[in-house]
Amino acid sequence: METRTWLRTGLRAVAGGIFAVGLSVTNIPLLVLWIVALALSPVAGLGLIALPFMTLVLRARADLERKLAARAGVVIGRPYAPGPPLAMPGGWRRYHWILTDQATWRDVAWLVPGAIVSLGLGVISLVVPIYGVEGIVLLPFWLYLGTDWYGYGLFWPIESVGEGLSSMPQGLVILAAGITAAPWLRRVDARFAKLFLAPTKAAELRLRVAHLTVSRADTVDAQAAELRRIERDLHDGAQARLVSLGMTIGLAEEMLDRDPARARKLLAEAREASVAALVELRLLVQGIHPPVLAERGLNGAVRAVALSLPLPISVDVDLPGRPETPVESAAYFVIAEALTNVVRHSSARTAAVSIVYDGGRLAMVVSDDGAGGADPRAGTGLRGISRRLAAFDGTMALSSPPGGPTVVTMELPCVLSSPRISPFSGTG
Incomplete structure (x- = not known):
């Protein structure tokens, strides 16, 4: 020392x-x-x-x-x-x-x-x-x-x-x-x-049941809100484009014999509309389960998020395997949300992400050198992280004194599968 x-x-x-x-x-x-x-x-x-x-x-x-x-x-x-x-x-x-x-x-x-x-x-x-x-x-x-x-x-x-x-x-x-x-x-x-x-064994069990009851209720509410968002995005976005696409193709069929030039123009518009609808559907699916997470795993997905943000972010990952898909998705989204909070609110110059697996728990730490003073009661970002973790019996701890630094420590109980070979599977 x-x-x-x-x-x-x-x-x-x-x-x-x-x-x-x-x-x-x-x-x-x-x-x-x-x-x-x-x-x-x-x-x-x-x-x-x-x-x-x-x-x-x-x-x-x-x-x-x-x-x-x-x-x-x-x-x-x-x-x-x-x-x-x-x-x-x-x-x-x-x-x-x-x-x-x-x-x-x-x-x-x-x-x-x-x-x-x-x-x-x-x-x-x-x-x-x-x-x-x-x-x-x-x-x-x-x-x-x-x-x-x-x-x-x-x-x-x-x-x-x-x-x-x-x-x-x-x-x-x-x-x-x-x-x-x-x-x-x-x-x-x-x-x-x-x-x-300290709580006795009976008290721990009672508190555990109470915590799980509250967290499951929060999870059900969050899932219902997410389903309503997906339904709204499908109705207002991709569905509307697909309906318009069908109408455009129908007009092109009617004008195919009478005005081939006009029909070709309508078909070109339909092709552009199909591309736009496909992009919207991909974005919607990415909000549910990002393709980069399925392709590269948690390590590669977190690195992709870090590279997309406008400040230097170091990523250190030590995982001997991959978590189950729901846990991996939850881990990705809480880290992404924590990094988004850093960019929006902390005025930080640098940030760091550490992910390790030890004793049956996936530990994730997101830290920054910003102004500190983060408060879960002041916004929805940290509360959303806590709710998403609670759905898997996970926990979040926050240290953010005025003047910084801010350290968000998140844990998820999980079991790792055998490691998969990936160009992004190293530690760095």
Whole structure:
């Protein structure tokens, strides 16, 4: 690890430890207030409002802990069952939902041990670096104070300048050890929180079913909209041209004997109309399944898209085979949509596409050096990507801080077939 990266990671972990210490202090008051709200349950009006409200606060605290864990490299899923569709936090249905959701009680059970562990590890991650800094700057203070009762490291007390000088290398070692250990301490804290705050097997299954239900509904809606678009394009485009073509050929048949020159002109117009109709049909089919995808595979198709866009785009593909046709088509369209978003919205100078297959999942990363600030709520492009991936149980993750860079990470579970020989099957 580079020194700069090591230092930045360690200092962030130390700052995270300080933040964890501050948050851990809130756990005990939060537990007391939640128990008081639970105790007020017999008072129907007050209890039905107080407990749901305090549970919202409790879950906000747990969600904050999940964010801290994610920064430490430990992902903790959100385990809560979908609540009743109520605008207000009170009500019997919401009260019942809270008490019957196991995740609520797991959050409550985490408050005390979580506070103890976060406080202890956070204090260690803070005290060790501070002690190291103390050793580095100790000698001038010792000389100024002129006392022999103060000690550091191996020397208690410090009785000579030589012993005072030894505090500096000791402090550097302790500071380096503290910065090195801080990320590890944060991960230990995060893994302990995961024991309580992560979904159980039953909760994961329940959330999985809920996610699939929503994603399948979105997929059905998207497919219905796509079918309406195809129907409209056929009706307004190719069908209209074919009807006109038939009428033109009919007129040419009628005029073939009376006015051969006019008939030949009509047949020439019919030929031009047939060419235009064929082009429209090809474009329509390309929107359903591009021919380049069938001919060259995902690697060649993505490279063709990259070459057609007005900025340099590097493509790196490592696929030992080809995904199934529906998955391959979905992968192509989400990458194409992500690259289109780069051109339209990012003001980027360069972009990159990476496609790898690992552990039964097709991972696709589209990145750019643009202005950042991408938000799925601000447009339909990223939402469309998410919906298309969800149809195949895929996922999308977005990182786009203001100022960039923007990184869109997409994954699709799939199985690869045997590789097919293609001039575009290399990696580059």
